[in-house]
Ligand code: NAD
């Protein structure tokens with residue numbers, strides 16, 4: 001075994017984390033590296049993590065290194081390579097006497113968490129740290145955190161991999177293929193009901209989606225809303241927000257960042273716009289991404305968008321701009 005890596009996970013006593021954390025140390029996500037874990041929770045529940053640590057020890061993970069837990073995020077951040085920021089309040093629960101159903105509620109409750117965490121990551125995280133925000137509203141939380149971190153050598157992402165995996169599953173069923181036959185699945189924009197899952201540029205068994213799926217009605221009234229509303233559908237059916245699929249998507253994102261992307265493929269995550277595809281600079285927007293041989297991560301820039309796609313994408317960009325406006329007070 002070679003190098004070691006330090007991974008910070010917030011919300012470590014939550015439901016996503018329970019599926020996520022064992023997979024970080026199973027020897028597959030980070031290959032043969034030793035994985036040191038720093039688990040973070042709020043003071044009220046941090047002691048529960050003792051039980052999780054016991055279970056990890058009892059699970060026989062040869063690649064697991066040191067596992068610590070704390071309610072002190074700054075302490076956890078020191079020299080970390082990866083931050084998986086899951087800790088936040090999900091939709092579907094009662095918080096301070098009110099059922100949380102709208103993203104705007106989440107924006108006001110969760111946004112503040114990311115200021116202090118961002119400052120600590122910028123100051124104490126590794127120079128080339130990667131940060132994946134899972135907690136909703138993921139794009140705008142990442143926007144707040146990145147601003148607070150003020151450290152451009154670190155890469156902030158918000159998770160849209162779950163949306164891409166959902167879209168692949170729907171397209172595989174529609175075309176009678178396996179999910180692994182669906183490549184280049186792009187989620188443009190926000191991880192929200194405005195996201196635009198791209199059925200035109202997707203590759204289905206090596207062919208462009210626009211030539212395989214000749215059914216614009218299905219795309220518009222079935223495929224797109226199903227992907228956009230899948231999070232709510234899971235909450236309605238399960239009484240809790242998606243957890244095992246969200247954890248798998250976080251792992252898929254880490255693996256996509258740690259390994260070069262196959263030619264012709266891409267992976268989905270939201271990162272700060274550099275103006276690509278006419279998106280205003282700075283907002284954290286879902287893009288097609290590629291990991292290059294040297295480990296750097298870039299936006300794939302040669303995708304052509306139809307007028308239909310541009311219009312759908314613009315709705316999500318506008319939403320991100322209005323979320324940016326709503327959190328202005330956190331951007332000191
Ligand atoms: P959960 O309520 O089971 O767990 C969240 C945990 O975060 C709790 O244990 C809570 O104590 C902890 N927490 C809250 N504030 C914290 C802080 N400041 N520092 C550390 N920990 C903190 O929720 P869950 O089901 O695990 O979901 C977590 C988040 O992920 C929610 O916001 C949910 O909406 C979001 N989510 C995102 C996606 C996505 O695709 N981006 C998918 C599913 C869920």
Ligand code: LMR
Pocket residue numbers: 090091136162230231232234241242
């Ligand atoms: C999801 O997509 O499953 C999550 O973001 C949960 C939600 O609130 O939709």
